[in-house]
Amino acid sequence: MSTTVLVLVETIDDYLPILEKAGFHLILATTPAARTDAIRSHGQTIDAVLTRGPLGLLAEEIAALPRLQIITVIGAGYERVDLAAAGERGIVVTNGAGVNAPAVADHAMALLLAVVRDIPRADASVRRGEWSKVMRPSLAGKRLGVLGLGAVGMAIAKRAALGFGMTVGYHSRRPRGDVEYTWFADAYSLAAESDILIIATPGGEHTRKLVDAKVIAALGREGFLVNVARGSVVDTSALIDALRSGQLAGAGLDVFDDEPNVPDTLKALPNVVLTPHVAGLSPDAVKATVELVTQNLLAHFSGRPVLTPVTIA
Template sequence: MRATVLVLVENVNAYLPLLEQQGFYLILAPTPAERARAIRDHAGQIDAVLTRGPLGLTAAEIQALPRLQIICVIGAGYEQVDLQAASNRGIAVTNGAGVNASSVADHALALLLSLVRGIPQADAAVRQGQWPKITRPSLAGMRLGILGLGAVGQAIARRCALGFDMQVSYHSRQPRPEQPYGFCSTLVELARASDVLVIATPGGAETRHLVDGPVLQALGAEGFLVNVARASVVDTDALLQALEQRRIAGAALDVFDDEPQVPDRFKLLDNVVLTPHVAGLSPQASRDTVAMVGRNLSAHFDGQPLLTPLALPAANRLAP
């Protein structure tokens, strides 16, 4: 079977030939206009969709694709994919949890080092002919708190514990007794026990604004925040107020509420480091991500078990 895949993502093009070599026919639609046109013009051909969490796939789009059998999401997050609509139609959904964990963890450490050691400010000063001798904290021995101990959280924990002798604690929905890190039953407890709080939990309704004013207050004036997950996990207004009023020491952010728009208030601050949602991007991660999509697609169309299926809500067969 030569299945047709609608590709909505825009950042793995160099590795899409891996899917074509497996016999899949690709329709590329990385912009909103191309996406709408592809669904309108090719609805009767599309068997699968390749998307990512923020791009998602809506109930209306799922309903418009009568041949759709499987939705493959690159990365761990799938917050904008309508899982209920997929379940109602019996459509499988997979994600790429863990595939880009190393890349995201590397970026989290790069952000953390840049933030704590003041690397962007030092670089800018030297370029301007200045030679400031500013004392900055060392990571060694700091207390690290991780919100979410999935593949990304574990990769960050290993790097920090083994590379920087940091004391690692975490908060997640369930304790992970197989992991050698301390579990905090609440996020406020974790923030209070941390010098650095790293967010590595999926986005979506269940985690929206988990990091709010009380959590930032518990992190304190000498605490740092790093977010390589989803902006929705943090109450942005509360974070901006905490940064502007110096109620936390600083924040490093790879994700924002309305990407690619970044609030000007962030840009005016000297205690933030900002990157354009690139933590999961590396040649290795992109290659492995597309390879995982290919394995899931092949398994599905060959009638074999999926490698990374998502648990879907119970189907409502009465839904349109």
């Protein structure tokens, strides 16, 4: 009997043959309705679930899958996977930390350049037949604060320091001994010494609204914020207030609190660049991610340790 994998992720269709060639039977359920129907109709046959952090897997869904042995998460974040419920059943959880870091870092810098140099409005102006020139800041010599210096944060820091000559500081739970960047003990201290703050920390309760009104204010009127992590890390109301009032110069956002729903007030702001959670999507990154999922599944179902386990307390 083949191993059945429930696929909840909607962005990897072109790479699903990698899993099928490895011998896995796939059930695709990439909408909320299809997900509910698949668990109800096929719950007794599902051995593994492929999901991503914002989609997660709820305790009641885990309970409805009696054969479930492993939950594989694309990307680093797994904030909506109920780890406690998985742990009670002895279900293995894996993630894809670091695999798409280059793509996410590229996108973070693209958002930063777009908002700092005001590229969307300049483009729209030219398309309207205008020739309006506005003086905008450059990145050279600016102080960059990276919130979360994991694989993505490191890739961002290297691009900023080596490519743009920026001074880099960071905040993480503890200082890293393998970098020369300046460590700050908290997000506020980092923001106060930064011109730009890029958020690359995991989501979840321990980082919820870590970037609050106080941290945003510390960036100042000429400061910029970029978020390629999770919408929950930022107090969205405080961010909107700061952007509206001119207390923050601009923001580039790839992630939001309730995706795919984005507040209309945020859409209406002229000093924001918005993208639909695509930072980690590139052909190379998605292929590598699905290949890692495949290797984790093959390892687990052959009795070997998985490559990228998530620690369940």
